[in-house]
Amino acid sequence: MDFKQWMTHQKLSQGSIKKYYGALEGALSKWVxxxxxxxxxxxxxxxxxxxxxxxxxxxxxPIFKDRDFTGHTMxxxxxxxxxxxxxxxxxxxxENDIEEIITNSSISSTQKTQLINARIGQGQFRKDLLHYWExxxxxxxxxxxxxxxxxxxxxxxxxxxxxxxxxxxxxxxPNIDKVFDKGxxxxxxxxxxxxxxxxxxxxxxxxxxxxxxxxxxKHQVYMxxxxxYLYKK
Numbered sequence: 467m468d469f470k471q472w473m474t475h476q477k478l479s480q481g482s483i484k485k486y487y488g489a490l491e492g493a494l495s496k497w498v499x500x501x502x503x504x505x506x507x508x509x510x511x512x513x514x515x516x517x518x519x520x521x522x523x524x525x526x527x528p529i530f531k532d533r534d535f536t537g538h539t540m541x542x543x544x545x546x547x548x549x550x551x552x553x554x555x556x557x558x559x560x561e562n563d564i565e566e567i568i569t570n571s572s573i574s575s576t577q578k579t580q581l582i583n584a585r586i587g588q589g590q591f592r593k594d595l596l597h598y599w600e601x602x603x604x605x606x607x608x609x610x611x612x613x614x615x616x617x618x619x620x621x622x623x624x625x626x627x628x629x630x631x632x633x634x635x636x637x638x639x640p641n642i643d644k645v646f647d648k649g650x651x652x653x654x655x656x657x658x659x660x661x662x663x664x665x666x667x668x669x670x671x672x673x674x675x676x677x678x679x680x681x682x683x684k685h686q687v688y689m690x691x692x693x694x695y696l697y698k699k
Contacts, residue, residue: 594632649696
């Protein structure tokens with residue numbers, strides 16, 4: 467289901483659908499590109515966390531504040547609707563993964579519980595990463611409630627055993643988690659950060675070429691997969 471279909475399903479009028487879609491595709495995308503907040507049309511963003519970060523930045527743009535006021539909040543309403551759409555998409559993806567786990571007769575009830583908890587960011591996998599890393603694996607940031615239990619080899623490509631293996635995980639602050647998940651950064655065999663050419667604004671996210679992560683031999687097979695199949699060279 468695309469954004470226009472979702473808005474139709476939400477019973478928005480055709481006029482509102484046209485205005486919101488046009489605002490996101492046109493003026494709003496133009497403003498964020500000109501402000502060097504992203505290089506892409508907003509409607510190409512499918513990750514809700516990435517969009518929410520951009521959303522906050524857009525609200526502080528002078529041109530947005532001016533045009534949203536004169537446009538009777540049409541631009542902010544368009545952003546809110548797209549945020550709702552992406553949140554729905556994200557929830558549905560997780561629900562589909564959980565349904566697949568539940569209906570898999572080859573795994574035990576105990577493992578099903580572990581996998582479901584891992585999928586929603588709770589449970590033993592997160593506990594294991596908190597115990598192993600204690601802080602963000604890259605920056606040293608220590609507030610556990612803000613750290614993300616991130617799989618190195620993606621959930622969708624991992625076996626059930628790999629999904630629960632703490633060596634297939636990094637504990638990361640949200641901005642690093644998102645660019646790592648999208649393959650815009652990776653890490654070399656010695657742990658040095660690799661920054662994709664498709665992330666020229668890395669410094670705006672607090673990411674620099676001196677960053678490192680301490681990888682063991684058990685991490686290497688997963689990180690090799692990330693470099694080979696996810697990292698955008």
